Amino acid sequence: MFYMQMALKEAVKDHPRTWKNPKVGAVIVKDDQILARGHHEIFGGPHAEVNAINHLADEESAQGATMYVTLEPCSHTGKTPPCAKMIVETGITTVVIGEVDPNPLVSGKGIEYLESHHVKVIVLNTPLAANDAYRFYFRNHRPLITLKYAMTADGRINFSNGQRSRLTGQEAFNDNQDLRQNTQAILVGMNTLKIDDPELTVRNGAIFSLIRIVVTHNVDEIKFSNKLFQTATKESPVWVMANQDPQKTVPENVKIIVKSGWTAANISEYLADVGIQSLLVEGGSQVLNQFVAEKQFNRIVTYVTPLLFGNQALPVLTGIGLQEPLKLSLASVETLANDVKLVFERSN
Amino acid sequence: MFYMQMALKEAVKDHPRTWKNPKVGAVIVKDDQILARGHHEIFGGPHAEVNAINHLADEESAQGATMYVTLEPCSHTGKTPPCAKMIVETGITTVVIGEVDPNPLVSGKGIEYLESHHVKVIVLNTPLAANDAYRFYFRNHRPLITLKYAMTADGRINFSNGQRSRLTGQEAFNDNQDLRQNTQAILVGMNTLKIDDPELTVRNGAIFSLIRIVVTHNVDEIKFSNKLFQTATKESPVWVMANQDPQKTVPENVKIIVKSGWTAANISEYLADVGIQSLLVEGGSQVLNQFVAEKQFNRIVTYVTPLLFGNQALPVLTGIGLQEPLKLSLASVETLANDVKLVFERSN
Numbered sequence: 001m002f003y004m005q006m007a008l009k010e011a012v013k014d015h016p017r018t019w020k021n022p023k024v025g026a027v028i029v030k031d032d033q034i035l036a037r038g039h040h041e042i043f044g045g046p047h048a049e050v051n052a053i054n055h056l057a058d059e060e061s062a063q064g065a066t067m068y069v070t071l072e073p074c075s076h077t078g079k080t081p082p083c084a085k086m087i088v089e090t091g092i093t094t095v096v097i098g099e100v101d102p103n104p105l106v107s108g109k110g111i112e113y114l115e116s117h118h119v120k121v122i123v124l125n126t127p128l129a130a131n132d133a134y135r136f137y138f139r140n141h142r143p144l145i146t147l148k149y150a151m152t153a154d155g156r157i158n159f160s161n162g163q164r165s166r167l168t169g170q171e172a173f174n175d176n177q178d179l180r181q182n183t184q185a186i187l188v189g190m191n192t193l194k195i196d197d198p199e200l201t202v203r204n205g206a207i208f209s210l211i212r213i214v215v216t217h218n219v220d221e222i223k224f225s226n227k228l229f230q231t232a233t234k235e236s237p238v239w240v241m242a243n244q245d246p247q248k249t250v251p252e253n254v255k256i257i258v259k260s261g262w263t264a265a266n267i268s269e270y271l272a273d274v275g276i277q278s279l280l281v282e283g284g285s286q287v288l289n290q291f292v293a294e295k296q297f298n299r300i301v302t303y304v305t306p307l308l309f310g311n312q313a314l315p316v317l318t319g320i321g322l323q324e325p326l327k328l329s330l331a332s333v334e335t336l337a338n339d340v341k342l343v344f345e346r347s348n
Numbered sequence: 349m350f351y352m353q354m355a356l357k358e359a360v361k362d363h364p365r366t367w368k369n370p371k372v373g374a375v376i377v378k379d380d381q382i383l384a385r386g387h388h389e390i391f392g393g394p395h396a397e398v399n400a401i402n403h404l405a406d407e408e409s410a411q412g413a414t415m416y417v418t419l420e421p422c423s424h425t426g427k428t429p430p431c432a433k434m435i436v437e438t439g440i441t442t443v444v445i446g447e448v449d450p451n452p453l454v455s456g457k458g459i460e461y462l463e464s465h466h467v468k469v470i471v472l473n474t475p476l477a478a479n480d481a482y483r484f485y486f487r488n489h490r491p492l493i494t495l496k497y498a499m500t501a502d503g504r505i506n507f508s509n510g511q512r513s514r515l516t517g518q519e520a521f522n523d524n525q526d527l528r529q530n531t532q533a534i535l536v537g538m539n540t541l542k543i544d545d546p547e548l549t550v551r552n553g554a555i556f557s558l559i560r561i562v563v564t565h566n567v568d569e570i571k572f573s574n575k576l577f578q579t580a581t582k583e584s585p586v587w588v589m590a591n592q593d594p595q596k597t598v599p600e601n602v603k604i605i606v607k608s609g610w611t612a613a614n615i616s617e618y619l620a621d622v623g624i625q626s627l628l629v630e631g632g633s634q635v636l637n638q639f640v641a642e643k644q645f646n647r648i649v650t651y652v653t654p655l656l657f658g659n660q661a662l663p664v665l666t667g668i669g670l671q672e673p674l675k676l677s678l679a680s681v682e683t684l685a686n687d688v689k690l691v692f693e694r695s696n
Contacts, residue, residue: 151502151503152503152673153648153650153664153676153690153692154499154503154640154663154664154665155499155500155502155503155504155663155664156503159672159673165673289658289659292502292656292658293658300501300656302501304652304690306675306676306677306678306692306695307673307674307675307676308640308648308665308670308673308674308676309670309673309674310637310640310641310665310668310669310670310674311637311663311665311666311667311668311669311670312669312670313669313670315502315503315659315663316501316502316503317502317656317658317659318659319659320658320659321658321659321660321661322656322657322658322659322660322661324507325500325507325513325655325656325657326655326656326658327654327655328501328654328655328656329654329686330654330683330686330687330688333681333683333688335678335681338677338678339678340678340681340688340690342501342652342688344501344654347654
């Protein structure tokens with residue numbers, strides 16, 4: 001388990017540069033000596049196993065060695081040649097795997113290849129949290145959905161209806177940037193677009209495509225002069241989930257996706273079909289409420305901020321009420337300067 | 349500072365048994381040897397200084413010793429003889445004090461007595477958090493007011509209006525019992541009385557008088573069959589802050605206090621006048637709102653619980669809105685099983 005822990009640490013070294021690929025780390029060990037380590041560094045780049053093998057001072061030394069790898073090695077030729085084959089060729093005789101790959105293209109096949117080539121395979125159960133979206137997507141054919149909001153100590157998200165309130169401090173703001181950097185799509189509703197006029201971008205730019213989505217039931221309300229549309233690029237396009245095509249000319253890199261009744265469920269379905277593994281819903285209260293009411297979310301990230309807004313301010317959820325309380329479980333608590341980040345997971 | 353830290357730890361050993369008295373700890377030191385320690389153990393009992401002196405193996409040994417005491421020694425004869433006098437008689441020649449006593453009966457006089465008897469006095473600034481209410485009361489002639497509520501991850505305190513929701517788990521429940529044990533009065537409004545029918549008692553019984561208060565603008569709505577009144581005793585009486593005297597017969601140990609318009613400010617004033625140093629406001633949302641709107645509070649204790657209640661549920665604050673956001677500062681964060689306790693202090 002010591003070497004697997006080391007491989008797990010190795011895996012997240014270049015987080016979030018692997019984008020849609022899983023984070024993977026590998027450690028090669030022989031006679032209780034670490035011969036080499038490696039991780040998947042960047043989307044499209046060599047896999048962790050290959051990097052570890054390439055880092056061997058002397059490839060001969062790996063004869064009879066054990067590889068600890070956090071995810072099942074691949075056996076198919078994708079962007080890179082299959083890892084399982086390379087492991088066998090290097091003379092590694094034992095592979096300890098942290099988690100079977102949930103991707104059906106790989107799942108079980110890497111293990112099969114290794115075993116059929118007389119490599120001993122041991123499968124542990126040490127799934128990497130950083131691969132939650134990857135895992136969830138392949139198991140459920142749905143994106144992992146995170147609802148995010150900042151709220152005051154009395155549970156409000158905006159002081160007055162027509163004006164934006166910046167609630168949190170710099171550390172929570174930075175943390176939110178990390179959340180965005182680690183998601184493949186961000187979604188907001190029309191009120192947030194109108195009131196906040198957000199860019200929904202990532203500081204220093206997204207490393208890979210970050211799709212920014214706005215949902216509307218009245219496409220003609222949209223103003224393409226909003227920052228969101230003005231900052232649309234090929235790498236960071238804007239999708240409008242709309243009830244119909246707009247009358248106006250649509251700017252470049254803005255895609256209109258028409259459906260008469262967008263629900264949280266069919267948004268999720270649509271995103272899954274186009275291969276999006278993770279979605280961050282950043283509000284406002286009506287959109288958050290829609291995802292909650294339909295139980296279309298996996299996680300809630302909230303920043304509780306030391307303010308009171310009182311009764312006239314906007315609550316976290318607005319719209320159709322819940323039939324019954326929805327149970328969550330507390331996943332983590334973190335103090336970020338004067339704000340507190342709470343992460344909850346859905347449990348029913 | 350090492351010995352003062354020791355004295356501060358000593359001070360809170362029997363928390364909350366000192367009730368309205370401050371928590372005090374004392375350590376007697378000579379030639380870097382600890383000769384004795386003591387603390388104020390129970391309301392009406394000997395003071396920390398006396399206990400420390402009584403714990404000396406040999407009273408002669410304290411000649412020329414230094415006493416570290418967290419609060420200024422008293423110089424008046426109250427329930428016990430004055431400590432300053434006893435310190436002088438024991439032959440202690442230096443007294444290091446953590447905090448000047450805010451009680452005007454003592455403040456500065458203990459130091460004066462010691463100095464006029466040739467004892468060297470050093471005053472540090474190490475106020476004990478456990479004496480916050482004591483200090484605040486004597487400085488401001490107002491009780492230290494703590495607002496307490498449990499809220500869901502979407503900022504709601506009750507799922508349906510007419511029915512009580514138990515929100516938190518056992519650890520948060522126990523923590524709330526500690527809050528009650530450390531306050532001198534608890535207050536709720538009529539809705540809480542009707543819906544929750546609470547006793548507002550402390551598990552195992554309050555050590556000292558715990559005054560339980562209900563505020564009403566319509567005294568005839570009160571049902572004396574409620575548990576609150578049924579459990580009224582001499583030690584734990586119930587006060588009704590009412591608009592007028594009720595038509596019904598008032599049970600024993602229930603006191604009706606009549607004023608045409610009870611506000612948070614005049615409740616605070618009334619309690620100060622009768623010597624109550626600390627008040628815990630436990631809801632509901634209208635009463636909490638009243639204390640917030642009038643800025644009549646010092647602290648907020650909230651337990652955030654892993655549930656979502658949605659839009660139909662009761663928010664933390666109901667009633668007149670705030671003119672502007674009220675700033676708090678985050679004092680502490682504590683995970684209590686599945687709940688998170690956040691403590692805020694008011695900063696404007």
